[in-house]
Amino acid sequence: MIQNHARPPRASRLSPLRALPPWSLVAAGVLAGGLLGGGYGTLRAPQYTATSYVVAVPGERSDTATALGFAQAYGRVATQDAVLADAQAPAGVPMATLRESVRTATSPDAPMVAVSATAPRPAQAADMANAVAGALTRHANAAEAATRVQLLQFTRAVRPTEPASPSAGVTGLVGASAGGLLGALALLVRPKRRPEEEAVRATVPGPAVAADAHGRL
Numbered sequence: 001m002i003q004n005h006a007r008p009p010r011a012s013r014l015s016p017l018r019a020l021p022p023w024s025l026v027a028a029g030v031l032a033g034g035l036l037g038g039g040y041g042t043l044r045a046p047q048y049t050a051t052s053y054v055v056a057v058p059g060e061r062s063d064t065a066t067a068l069g070f071a072q073a074y075g076r077v078a079t080q081d082a083v084l085a086d087a088q089a090p091a092g093v094p095m096a097t098l099r100e101s102v103r104t105a106t107s108p109d110a111p112m113v114a115v116s117a118t119a120p121r122p123a124q125a126a127d128m129a130n131a132v133a134g135a136l137t138r139h140a141n142a143a144e145a146a147t148r149v150q151l152l153q154f155t156r157a158v159r160p161t162e163p164a165s166p167s168a169g170v171t172g173l174v175g176a177s178a179g180g181l182l183g184a185l186a187l188l189v190r191p192k193r194r195p196e197e198e199a200v201r202a203t204v205p206g207p208a209v210a211a212d213a214h215g216r217l
Helices: 022-043 064-077 081-091 095-101 122-142 168-189 195-203 207-216
Strands: 048-058 102-106 112-119 149-155
Touching: 048 064, 048 122, 064 102, 064 112, 064 122, 064 149, 081 095, 081 122, 095 102, 095 112, 095 122, 102 122, 112 122, 122 149
Parallel strands: none
Antiparallel strands: 048 112, 048 149, 102 112
């Protein structure tokens, strides 16, 4: 006599995101972000930054306020092509490299301009900063008769002893934080189980229960 056994309803297959426990998304994001960030910090060549300072000094029939105003203007002029073209020979690099690597900063309280250069070698960074500061000084002093302000080199850039770029540990922590944040966002948008899926999972017997029932038949 052939017995017909009723087949249990087939459970709907859950998507991988629904099947994973909630904390796994955050943990995976932290792990992946930490590995990527640490790897980037390890493989990326260190960058060094050197800074040279020039100061604007008022001349005859001038004052400190005038010197301060010209210092602000010289801070913007320092990265212009006219100055960089004169600096490329003593710096030993093309003008395009100076344009990408040199930055300036000024103070609202002091007539001083900081010329910073970043390079993969400490000596190159110092050479670029000093070359641009020297070229800026020459350009500014060529118009001293009209501006009544003289630009002097306050301090020369020296070779940095430590890289300015973040270490592998720092980039790893940043990557882990970003990965954890993305994992938390994925957890928030993760699709929830539908009521019918929960009902199917509740009605489907576990492997041990199914085997025991089949043995009694």
